Amino acid sequence: MQHYKMNLTIQVWRQKNALEKGQFESYQVKDISSEMSFLEMFDVLNEQLLQEGKDPVAFDHDCREGICGMCSMYINGKPHGPWQANTTCQLHMRAFKDGDTIVVEPWRAQAFPVIKDLVVDRSAFDRIIQAGGYVSVGTSGNTIDANVIPIEKQKADMAFAAAMCIGCGACVAACKNSSAMLFLSAKVSHLSLLPQGQPERKIRVLNMLNKMDEEGFGACTNTNACEATCPKEISVTNIARLNLEYLNASLSKQD
Amino acid sequence: MILESKIPEGSIESKWTQYKGHCKLVNPPNKRKMTILVIGTGLAGASAAATLGELGYKVKAFCFQDSPRRAHSIAAQGGINAAKNYPNDGDSVFRLFYDTIKGGDYRSREANVHRLAEVSSNIIDQCVAQGVPFAREYSGLLSNRSFGGTQVQRTFYAAGQTGQQLLIGAYQALERQIAIGNVTMYNRHEMLDVVVKDGKAVGIIVRNLLDGKIERFAGTAVLLCSGGYGNVFYLSTNAMGANATAAWKAHNKGALFANPCFTQIHPTCIPVSGEYQSKLTLMSESLRNDGRIWVPKKKGDERHPADIPEDERDYYLERKYPAFGNLVPRDVASRAAKEQCDTGLGVGTSKKAVYLDFGSAIERYGKEKAHIQDIHNPSIDKIKELGRIVLSEKYGNLFDMYMKITGENPYLQPMRIYPAVHYTMGGLWVDYELQSTVKGLYVLGEANFSDHGANRLGASSLMQGLADGYFVIPYTLGNNLAQEIYNKPISTDDPIFDISEKAVRTQIEKLMNIKGKTSADTFHKRLGKIMWDKCGMARNEKNLKEAIIEIQALKKEFWQDLKIPGSQNEFNPELEKAGRIADFIELGELMCIDALHRNESCGGHFREEYQTPEGEALRQDEQFSYVAAWHRKAEHEWELFKEPLVFDSIKLAQRNYK
Known part of the structure; x- marks a missing residue:
């Protein structure tokens, strides 16, 4: 399998809490390896935000092996992203290519109120x-x-x-x-x-x-x-x- | 302090029956007056909370995830052992007991392990009654398979998702009790201290992770079911949130920590691919039923695995251990893989991997299937096609997972695997009743030390979690709470709660106020590297001494340079991580101290100085046939207490899987 690096634009839904209004923010991440998992790319983004003195993006995740059901990102208009039969944590960056813009939102449903950013109450x-x-x-x-x-x-x-x-x-x-x-x-x-x-x-x-x-x-x-x-x-x-x-x-x- | 294990009198077969027959009971009206606090909702916690709620206790259960169904027991893949002997292949309670003691390299307590083997069959009955959909044969009866370290087929399973199905069973029982009102559930709450008054656990302090509020709960007993501490190593097969904080806070309050250096490195995990790696994924041991492990005989053989002919492959486990072959216990298989890679025979880009090959199984199953389907002289392609179908029925979800992570197809080429941290046999010391050295504080499941010695056999952790929760604690808790009916329950207004809460608040403020430059994850990765390099699969005196110094330095740096964004009064995952890593650093130091003191090799603890001429673990029974239980005295300072291990039913012997 051929591995590669990519630079990406990530548009993420940011919302401080359930009561405040949210909005999209745009971030650039560089040198992302095609071997990374999608959440590892978010780890990189969060480390970057932390170093810039910004608030990291809150997201739910735990087992990172597709079984606990905690991860929940709505990626490019699809729950858990572009792959079939897959969870967000098992999505890998080889699904994307250099220069892509990726839009990430929380689950949207009245019965799942937003807690913060991409975290919802299920x-x-x-x-x-x-x-x-x-x-x-x-x-x-x-x-x-x-x-x-x-x-x-x-x-x-x-x-x-x-x-x-x-x-x-x-x-x-x-x-x-x-x-x-x-x-x-x-x-x-x-x-x-x-x-x-x-x-x-x-x-x-x-x-x-x-x-x-x-x-x-x-x-x-x-x-x-x-x-x-x-x-x-x-x-x-x-x-x-x-x-x-x-x-x-x-x-x-x-x- | 004398460690009283409280093992009942009598023959090994009669101890548990005798205990149950004579233990004290609490009547239903008194049970309703008692609050039991359960920390963690994995197999041990969910089964304990559900069972105690059903018995009539008022239960409050806590988990840090958004639902009790997320606990990491859910990720257990291969199966659960029970001495049912359905296949009639020679299994019995004694054999399961014997295999577990031997597999643990004679470092576990006989009485506890025998009890575990005794109740194992009840677990299967219980789970089936709950509607757990175990795999079945065409007869409609339950199916069994083999796991490492045994020669019988005693493992019950639900494809590669046994843990999920068992946890959902326990979760449903728990939700039922919540609906009835016997259990109150607190999701997204993390325990940050045990409140101890006059040597007895009387409550807990928790942080509501949603808004940062510090809350108090009083109880007649506290049950820690908070899992293991494999994440000390940063990279492990544990969930990202799995942590040792609850256990460590209890340790700081006087609960002795036993055998902390006994960690299990699982032989078959997907290898590390880069610096950004956040976790490692297990490929179930059940794959070793059908997969054959090999490396090329020649160093630096860059050919595609399919192009390497049979006689140029070294199936080293089959060669070294003909009796157990690919199904040797985990510690033995892991060390053998490390040895191959250390001598330069590893495969893949990192050379830190060996092949797990399903080629022979595909052909074997394909031929079988062709025979059943009455296909005469099938072509090799047809055989392989049929074989792959059989394999996908058995391990489909695991193969899919491998494909998603690596992008390689294991139906067509062998998996690349390497050992990774998976389970911790050590944990808080408990007596036969699962009570720690702090009265009223009980420890269940992976969080305690008691059943697996220095190495756990596959499919035994699910068994232990459910045994502790469904069948052991309901008896042992009652026996101790019988006298509590004379005591008035303590209130959360008691000054002892003020002291605990203040300590918790001070620690959080201290963390928030460091305002340094380095993220919690960065410190965690550095700790993990020290632990993996120097307290991992092979250990020696020099490395362990260095590791202790390095960890102490890391701790200093952590408390000077940690950076946490945001505030403590909000949902703040970085603060959660920081608190857990602060505890991991201290635990890491104790693990190295324990590993350094144990001048022998046993199970997962391999000290290079102590090995047989063939490179196998060499125990020093005369000196080390004991449980090492550590009492924390001050920073960097622990006192060792020993519980001698007495083997009445099983003769100590050098483990032999040849």
Whole structure:
């Protein structure tokens, strides 16, 4: 693989806190290696700002290996940037070339208020899980042996594919309605596909959907932008399954 | 001070059962009166908080990330061990116990490790009940694979994302308790001090990272589940935010730090590419099930790996360790890779890498698949095509990650890998009940020292985190809190909280007021370089002595020249980093002191002066068969306390993986 250096213009959304108005600022970074990760380029930019006596850009990040779901940059009009099935931290600078201008914004959604610069508050996701995204089993360990209930491999694999969601919120950021349907459907699918999720199957979907509406996420209009941007390639068929689950639960609801 | 390990009487098999049968209990109304503070929400913290909340305690849980689901347990890839013996290949509780003691090079406490092996099976049952989607066979039953240092298949997994699935399971249990109201969660809060009154932990001081407010919390017990300190080395496979601050503050308040020099260097990580590097990425040990490690036999062989014929490759692990081959324990594999690179046989531009090659596995699986699909005389290309499909089912996410980082395709050419700091076996000293030397302060998961000796076996950290949180602490905490029902809970208005809060504020102001020229990251990188060069994979007396002097000088410079922008009363990531690095510097010094005092090689601690003629770690059991627990007396000054290690069930032996 051929490595190269580049000079770039970075336009970043700067916002002191949730209340103050934000604006774009433009910065130049030099000699960026194509082998760097996108966040390492931001480390370089921040070191530069610090030395110039300016406030470094605040951004969320932690594992830097694409699994914790904390990084969340909207890069050149796409959540997590130009690569498919990718997180911001796994985007590498070989995606860009010398002289490029890169525009970086925070996730934009009413339910994700800006905390500072590129950092947003995604605690609404935790509250959606609190509304029913679990199996109400105790943690005593006094359960049955793990192999007592065989689970069809295909179903187990489908449940796993949905459970891979990292809760980053890119699906919401990509959606013109700021809908959290992909996130929600991943959890509903994961649990409703498994025998352990059956007892609460109906109440779960109703409660979680109500919570999602309450948190200010929009409705789904099936544009599939969420699937296209999801770093874990969670499929929109999960949304179809969610709708079916919702329909079943609503029709058989016993008040 | 005498270190009382509180190991129950009786045979090794009966200790935990006896303990559970006789420990004291707290009844439900009394549990509701007790507040338990849990620091960290990884596998240990989330499972402990959920379990204690469910038992009826009032739990307050804290994490520095924006959600408990981000904790770095999430990044564990390969799997979790349990002595289920589903494959019927000879596994048992005793064998898991034995493998773990041996893998830890006989530097862990027998009773704790046996308990871990005993509860391992419950973990799998518990996780399946929660809906953790482990990998399954076509029969619908759970699938197992092998990990290093064992000859059985006892590792349960969910592709290369086992940690994620287990953490989400624990996170969901935690969120359920939050919804019920048994647990209150404090995201983006960092613990900056343990409040200790009359030798007992009574609360904590935390900083709200969003607005910089310093807050007080009182509790009947404090549980540190704050993970390991691998980031002392700057470059490691840990998350960027992973830190030792909570543990270090506890250490400063009297909790002894045990075996700090026992750090694990993981053999298979993506090599460093440049100065700007911020972290290293692990390629799961499970890849060694199918990958073969090699270097060219000839020095300076610049050919493309595919052009180097079989007989000009040295599969050095298979050559040196025929019985375990590519699946030797991590410390052994790491040192072997270093040895190859040090003798000039390394590959890639930096020459600090070896090949991890899936060529044979692709052909083997391809032939199998062709056979199953009834394809006769398949072409080599067809075989490879089928083999790659099998490999992508097993390790797809890891291969994708490798491709994204390096731009190279591991389906077509071998991965380049090199060892990197991954896990810390050392940690705060705890007794059998997971209580530190400060009463009321408990330490769970990677933050304690107890189960992995001088080297941790793969797929054992997930096991330990969940064992501590789900199955050990609910009993041991109750046993100690039974007497607390007679004590009135302390209030945060107690003067002892004023003293702690003042100390925290003073430290923050001191950091903010240095107003020097150098960023926190720069100091961190310099510390990391000293640690990696002189207290890394191979250590010696001269280097360690130098490192101590260099770290002391670095500390001085840090407190004179640190630069932090902004103010303390706002969201300020640079201030967060600075506080953590201040603690890493002090811990780094202690690690070197510990490494210097331990005149032997064991597990991940390799002192060049102590090796067998074949270059293997040479223990000095007569002198060093103990846990080294350090008490901090003053700046640069520690006192050593020893907990002798007694091996009743397993005979001490030179580890042999040949």
